[in-house]
Structures are given as C-alpha cells and as structure tokens.
Amino acid sequence: MTATAGYRLDQIGALLGARVEGDGALLIRGAAEPAAAAADQLALALDPKYAPGLARGGAQAALLWEGADWQTFGLRGAILVARPRFAMAALTRALDPGPAIAPGRHPLAAIDPSAEIGDGAAIGPFAVIGAKARIGPGARIASHVSVGEGAEIGADALLHAGVRIGARVRIGARFIAQPNAVVGADGFSFVTPEPSAVETARAAVGGRGPAAGGEAAAKPQAWARIHSLGSVTIGDDVEIGALSAIDRGTIRDTTVGSGTKIDNQVQIGHNCTIGRDCLFCAQVGVSGSVRVGDRVVLAGKVGVSDNIFIGSDVVAGGGTRIRTNVPAGRVILGDPAVKMETQIAINKAVRRLPRLMERLAAGKKAVPNDPDSD
Secondary structure (H helix, E strand, O other): OEEEEEEEHHHHHHHHOOEEEEOOOOEEEEEEOHHHOOOOEEEEOOOHHHOOHHHHOOOOEEEEEOOOOHHHHOOOEEEEEOOHHHHHHHHHHHHOOOOOOOOEEOOOOEEOOOOEEOOOOEEOOOOEEOOOOEEOOOOEEOOOOEEOOOOEEOOOOEEOOOOEEOOOOEEOOOOEEOOOOEEEEOOOOEEOOOOOHHHHHHHHHOOOOOOOOOOOOOOOOOOEEOOOOOOEEEOOOOEEOOOOEEEOOOOOOEEEOOOOEEOOOOEEOOOOEEOOOOEEOOOOEEOOOOEEOOOOEEOOOOEEOOOOEEOOOOEEOOOOEEOOOEOOOOEEEOOOOEEHHHHHHHHHHHHHHHHHHHHHHHHHHHOOOOOOOO
16 A cells, blocks of 8 residues: 655654654655565554564564564654554555546546536546436545436445446445445345245244145246335445445335445345444345344354344354344354354364264173164
C-alpha cells in the first residue's frame, strides 16, 4: 500500500491517537512487513515475534506494541500502541488510495436524466444509473456498475467494478461493495399447485405426516415463481464482499443493520432481517426469513436454515450448521449446532472410538462362549 504524498511520522501518530518516539519528522509513504520494508515505509511489527524481521528490512520507523524497546531495533522512530491491530484500521485508511475513479461523470457512463447525482460524486465508465435513482454526495461508482431505477445510495459510498444494485434498493452512508456484489436480486421462492415432495418431507420430520425416512410423494408438477415485490434496505457503514448476494424480500424488504460487515461469497436470502454490527465470513449461507440479532459472528461456511432466529452476540464457529433457534450470547459449533464446549467433547469422544472398539473386541475374545466373539 502506498501514500504518494506521504505523512510525517508524528502525523500518523496523531491519526492513531498513539505515542510517537524518536524522529517525528520522518516521511512515511507506505507500510510493509518488517523484513520487506523500505526506508520510507512504516514497518508493521505488531507483536514481539515479528521484531526479528526489522533487522532484515530497511525501515527507519515501525508500528510497535506498547512497551517495546524500539531503539534496540536500530530504528530512528516508532509509534507505540496498546492495541496494534486496532491501530491498523486507522493506518490503512490513511494510506489506502482506493480505486482510481476520476471526479465527475465519465462520458461513457449512462445516467438517466431523472437520476439525482449528489455533489462530488464520481461515476466511472460504462456505469449505468437508472431512472429516479439517487446517488449521495461524495459517492464513488466504478466502471460497469449498474444502479437500478429508484435505488438510493448514501453519501460517500464506494461501489467497486461490476457491482449490481437492484431497483428500489435503499442503502445508507459510507457503504462499500466489492467487485461483482449483487444487492436486490429476486429471492429464490417457488411453489407447486399441490404439496411437493419437500413439503411432505418437512411434515414427516415435524411429526405431521408419514414417518420420516419413507418415500416422499413424487407427483409430477411444475414450480410456480413467487415474485419479489419487496426490496432491500441497508443501514450505514455496511460492507459487502466480492460475489456476495443479498436477495430482495417477497413482500417486505430484506434488511441489513448499520455497521454489519459481509465477506466474499455470502448469500443472504429473501425476507431476512440482519442486525447491527454483525460479521459474516466467507461462504456463509443464510436461508430465507431468518432473523439475526446484533453483533452476531458467523465464521466461514456457516449455514443457517430458514425461518429461525439467532439472538444477539451469538458466535458460530466455522462450518457450523444452524437448524434451530439460538439464544442470545451463545457460542456454538458443529452440525447440528450445539454449544462449543459440547461439540469439543463430541470431537474428543469420536477420536477415542477406534481405540474403544479395539478394547471392546479384545474383551469379547476374552469372554468364553460369547456368540459375538471371533
């Protein structure tokens, strides 16, 4: 990462609200790992284990942990922070130039005359802005982005190349969408004239039909589409990763609360209600009509069944399958999801099974006239 003009070391310290030691006038034009840092780059030695790399690199200054003896590393200056990784948020924000989108409207952009474009907005080539769409002040729209009719994008938003925003979607301020994210596609909702095999199977599992495990009804019939009349409403400071998708609601809007961050290749189904400050990691799949509280963390490849509720402050470990409601504050893991400590106990028991079976077989051989012994 680079910052062409650069910052003085003491300016960076002020941005981070951190203490600067040594030569605060050092000019910093970028950041790098300790062993790869050049003289005009800030070495990021966030933990003592990274300190040996400082001797192999050429950095004159480094971002270090609180209490570090910076002078022993041969540096001319240092920034000392109590929580180095948190300091990275402000540092990277200052040094990140973002995509190169020229100010104003590119002549190759297609903007409907009825669209409202806020002051200072930048719209790149081959972007398409639909009728009566509203783009907030300072928003940046990269190339090949499409914004549907009646959609609203808040101030200082950043839409990377290839993003698709559907009709009548409403998005708050400082929204970030990575390349090829899609907000406002139709929900996946289909129905048959008579109960389908899926409905029959569900009724069996719920004890409302034939015993589970039997053959489901297989009467030939076509799927009829349920159209999505709702849209998507997204709060402020939300980020959506590359190739992720948020489907519009069937009647009411799918909603995502302010501050929520969504990683790459995440699917949010129709009618979902996602709370504030949630964190969804890569390949999370949330089925339709799920309600999620605030500050929920879903690690990679977590799957969530439809029509359930996940309480606030729930943390789900990677690969968890959530099939039933989860109370607030619970830490869960496994398939099906259980308390994390329970799943760890299950894993330990499973690892012991081969040894247990060997002991059981040996015990059977030792018992005379055992019909099950060899």
